Amino acid sequence: MQKQEILSKNQKIILDLIEKSDQPLKAYSILFDVKKKGINAPLQVYRALNKLVKIGKIHKIESRNAFIACKNSKCQIAKATVFSICESCEDVTEIHDHKLSEHLRDFKDNKGMKYNKYNLEFFGLCKKCI
């Protein structure tokens, strides 16, 4: 059984918006879109985004400063993310590859570091853009 997070009003509004988009959204474009719902300030958006990232409902695409919904219902905490990013059309897809995840999960460096999270971004050209 997984813990069901109860989202606040702002968090719900912003998660809804992100889930409706299959592509990453940027904070200020979210802000623009939710102004009609009474969310007026960047900080209100960032606070909700941070929470949603923390509970694994969305992921941040670090190289793009943008946020995408997590389609994997099992992904309750954002600790292992892999994305492919088309450098031409900027299409982003979350990747769930069992074998790859295994390799990443099992990776040990030689410095005795204790990992609890990783983020991998692949860049290239998607089928349409090749």
Next chain:
Amino acid sequence: MQKQEILSKNQKIILDLIEKSDQPLKAYSILFDVKKKGINAPLQVYRALNKLVKIGKIHKIESRNAFIACKNSKCQIAKATVFSICESCEDVTEIHDHKLSEHLRDFKDNKGMKYNKYNLEFFGLCKKCI
């Protein structure tokens, strides 16, 4: 034989600074440091950084908006980077792991995407901070 890039004045100044630091530097902290050398504007810094990233002399740590020198002399083009980042002391280390690199290089998704680059960031606690 690898192509030897000839760096311009600003590029050299900024690469020198980054190479002297074993930790990532942020653009505006670089700007502050190179003002005494006559580099006065953010754009001058960003232009040099972009070029240095392009030719593989430095890497950008995407999750931190910071730049670190590449210690791997073979790494002439920045196309396959792996870092470990301590979330407590923010220490960053570039990882060269042959087996991991192989897995990543060989990864194929099922969408027919053509990859030419990836960036992987591991997060956790380093030995000192555990």
Next chain:
DNA sequence: TAACGCTGTGTAATAATATAACATATTTAA
């Protein structure tokens, strides 16, 4: 050698991304 393309420089202005600080409200848990 003149015209051109390419790369780099310098400067000002501004855009885009993100957080600090403060006051208050609401929910949760002891």
Next chain:
DNA sequence: TTAAATATGTTATATTATTACACAGCGTTA
């Protein structure tokens, strides 16, 4: 039922990055 934790709303500001314009140097080539 009070304290702690979480969320809200607002203003201001910090941080990161780019646009736009003018021009300089260098190698090619016509």
